[in-house]
Amino acid sequence: xxxxxxxxxxxxxxxxxxxxxxxxxxxxxxxxxxxxxxxxxxxxxxxxxxxxxxxxxxxxxxxxxxxxxxxxxxxxxxxxxxxxxxxxxxxxxxxxxxxxxxxxxxxxxxxxxxxxxxxxxxxxxxxxxxxxxxxxxxxxxxxxxxxxxxxxxxxxxxxxxx
Amino acid sequence: xxxxxxxxxxxxxxxxxxxxxxxxxxxxxxxxxxxxxxxxxxxxxxxxxxxxxxxxxxxxxxxxxxxxxxxxxxxxxxxxxxxxxxxxxxxxxxxxxxxxxxxxxxxxxxxxxxxxxxxxxxxxxxxxxxxxxxxxxxxxxxxxxxxxxxxxxxxxxxxxxxxxxxxxxxxxxxxxxxxxxxxxxxxxxxxxxxxxxxxxxxxxxxxxxxxxxxxxxxxxxxxxxxxxxxxxxxxxxxxxxxxxxxxxxxxxxxxxxxxxxxxxxxxxxxxxxxxxxxxxxxxxxxxxxxxxxxxxxxxxxxxxxxxxxxxxxxxxxxxxxxxxxxxxxxxxxxxxxxxxxxxxxxxxxxxxxxxxxxxxxxxxxxxxxxxxxxxxxxxxxxxxxxxxxxxxxxxxxxxxxxxxxxxxxxxxxxxxxxxxxxxxxxxxxxxxxxxxxxxxxxxxxxxxxxxxxxxx
Numbered sequence: 371x372x373x374x375x376x377x378x379x380x381x382x383x384x385x386x387x388x389x390x391x392x393x394x395x396x397x398x399x400x401x402x403x404x405x406x407x408x409x410x411x412x413x414x415x416x417x418x419x420x421x422x423x424x425x426x427x428x429x430x431x432x433x434x435x436x437x438x439x440x441x442x443x444x445x446x447x448x449x450x451x452x453x454x455x456x457x458x459x460x461x462x463x464x465x466x467x468x469x470x471x472x473x474x475x476x477x478x479x480x481x482x483x484x485x486x487x488x489x490x491x492x493x494x495x496x497x498x499x500x501x502x503x504x505x506x507x508x509x510x511x512x513x514x515x516x517x518x519x520x521x522x523x524x525x526x527x528x529x530x531x532x
Numbered sequence: 533x534x535x536x537x538x539x540x541x542x543x544x545x546x547x548x549x550x551x552x553x554x555x556x557x558x559x560x561x562x563x564x565x566x567x568x569x570x571x572x573x574x575x576x577x578x579x580x581x582x583x584x585x586x587x588x589x590x591x592x593x594x595x596x597x598x599x600x601x602x603x604x605x606x607x608x609x610x611x612x613x614x615x616x617x618x619x620x621x622x623x624x625x626x627x628x629x630x631x632x633x634x635x636x637x638x639x640x641x642x643x644x645x646x647x648x649x650x651x652x653x654x655x656x657x658x659x660x661x662x663x664x665x666x667x668x669x670x671x672x673x674x675x676x677x678x679x680x681x682x683x684x685x686x687x688x689x690x691x692x693x694x695x696x697x698x699x700x701x702x703x704x705x706x707x708x709x710x711x712x713x714x715x716x717x718x719x720x721x722x723x724x725x726x727x728x729x730x731x732x733x734x735x736x737x738x739x740x741x742x743x744x745x746x747x748x749x750x751x752x753x754x755x756x757x758x759x760x761x762x763x764x765x766x767x768x769x770x771x772x773x774x775x776x777x778x779x780x781x782x783x784x785x786x787x788x789x790x791x792x793x794x795x796x797x798x799x800x801x802x803x804x805x806x807x808x809x810x811x812x813x814x815x816x817x818x819x820x821x822x823x824x825x826x827x828x829x830x831x832x833x834x835x836x837x838x839x840x841x842x843x844x845x846x847x848x849x850x851x852x853x854x855x856x857x858x859x860x861x862x863x864x865x866x867x868x869x870x871x872x873x874x875x876x877x878x879x880x881x882x883x884x885x886x887x888x889x890x891x892x893x894x895x896x897x898x899x900x901x902x903x904x905x906x907x908x909x910x911x912x913x914x915x916x917x918x919x920x921x922x923x924x925x926x927x928x929x930x931x932x933x934x935x936x937x938x939x940x941x942x943x944x945x946x947x948x949x950x951x952x953x954x955x956x957x958x959x960x961x962x963x964x965x966x967x968x969x970x971x972x973x974x975x976x977x978x979x980x981x982x983x984x985x986x987x988x
Contacts, residue, residue: 405727406732406956420734422734452672465756466673483734487730491731496726503538
């Protein structure tokens with residue numbers, strides 16, 4: 371069972387989040403769903419901290435190292451002499467190494483996004499009215515849904531229990 | 533933004549997906565016919581051999597490679613411009629980015645076909661791919677053509693993802709407004725997007741990282757395309773200026789393509805309230821900047837060659853200045869510099885129509901520029917015994933026309949199935965700058981921005 375309110379004003383949605391906290395609901399248990407990001411509101415920054423940039427950078431470095439190794443190893447294994455260049459010339463290899471570094475960072479970023487924003491998401495609470503511009507603030511499987519309804523029933527917010 | 537305004541915005545931008553005008557069918561049939569003609573022309577070339585094209589000794593690279601460079605250049609319209617504007621958080625980018633990113637993806641796909649069309653035996657194109665082949669060698673990683681493979685595929689992969697990720701919330705919106713099979717398709721494409729704060733934060737982080745990563749890739753792609761030429765000892769090719777010269781030209785033609793696409797979308801999808809004169813004015817200023825930059829590079833390139841006075845380079849130089857390539861050369865100068873400079877530097881002329889006229893001129897000029905880089909150099913090699921001529925054959929002209937039609941067709945189909953303007957970014961832009969001066973069409977949206985109380 372879930373209880374939630376729908377609001378058309380982000381200020382009221384913020385107040386609903388604050389009320390839920392005041393009612394003793396843990397921050398991690400509060401669900402906020404909207405059809406746009408609300409960067410200028412506190413609730414829009416919940417769970418904002420991410421190690422995605424560091425992991426992307428690490429992936430880039432791993433891509434760099436792997437490409438360097440694979441290029442040099444394959445060039446040594448199948449040596450081609452080209453106009454007096456070394457068998458494994460760093461100048462030209464750098465071009466491919468650069469592309470693979472960036473590709474590794476990009477692909478790992480997308481994989482991270484899939485895991486953290488889609489596969490790793492808890493809960494299924496949703497209301498298609500979110501697409502009409504409402505902001506959903508609610509709690510899934512609350513201990514006492516009736517106790518939370520007053521916290522959500524503010525300033526014309528419509529409270530639903532499903 | 534109030535909910536009514538929110539709905540109006542979504543309705544306006546989702547409407548083209550549900551209502552089909554007669555224009556859509558007309559464009560699909562017309563463009564589709566030309567694309568099929570191009571496919572037939574290619575089949576004719578495959579059946580009869582590459583000899584049916586005009587390429588022959590000494591000009592082995594001509595129309596197909598001109599179009600390859602041209603389309604890869606056009607691809608710089610989207611991801612590069614979008615990434616720059618996203619990183620500097622330019623508010624006016626919001627209605628523009630998706631229109632631009634789509635151009636990148638389709639232009640890259642079209643451009644990447646040309647090296648394959650150019651091959652005498654395209655079924656052996658996989659020899660270029662990095663794998664240990666039956667010939668017991670790997671491709672020569674020192675070849676600029678192998679670099680092209682890595683660069684274009686990296687850019688294409690990155691651009692597809694850069695386009696697709698911010699589309700997910702809008703696909704979810706379409707899902708919620710659809711029924712039946714549409715709901716299933718858009719539901720699958722939106723990966724169960726709900727719009728939780730975690731999803732928004734992760735999406736924004738991913739887009740920031742990708743914008744940072746894709747920028748140098750975009751620059752590298754056209755630099756590497758320029759290496760296809762500058763690594764060769766052909767008169768007026770072997771030049772260190774080619775990298776930045778190609779990149780500047782690519783951005784120049786890319787912006788021109790974007791302006792034309794936006795003007796057509798504005799007209800046919802009735803997006804007058806979203807693609808504003810202000811957007812064309814801003815892009816017009818960017819086009820003007822690139823126009824001047826392009827002229828600077830051309831002057832640099834020409835001056836150094838003229839001052840060096842190498843006989844084999846001067847043969848190409850004079851062929852383009854006053855010889856048999858003079859007409860396309862001076863047409864290029866007029867199209868790339870004179871027309872856009874006059875139109876775009878005079879503010880009353882920098883209207884939507886003015887920007888479109890300048891952009892058409894730039895596209896013609898940039899195509900001619902690619903032609904003039906490739907063909908004259910090969911026509912006047914170091915020794916006069918290897919001088920020769922080139923003229924395109926019908927098969928090359930038809931295939932070239934088909935690629936322009938393919939771009940129109942793909943763009944039309946895309947805008948039929950996906951909101952061509954990012955709805956959530958537009959909405960986010962309205963409340964992220966509550967006190968910014970309102971642009972005409974967004975005036976009501978700005979006015980309803982939330983008060984400061986409650987902000988973090």
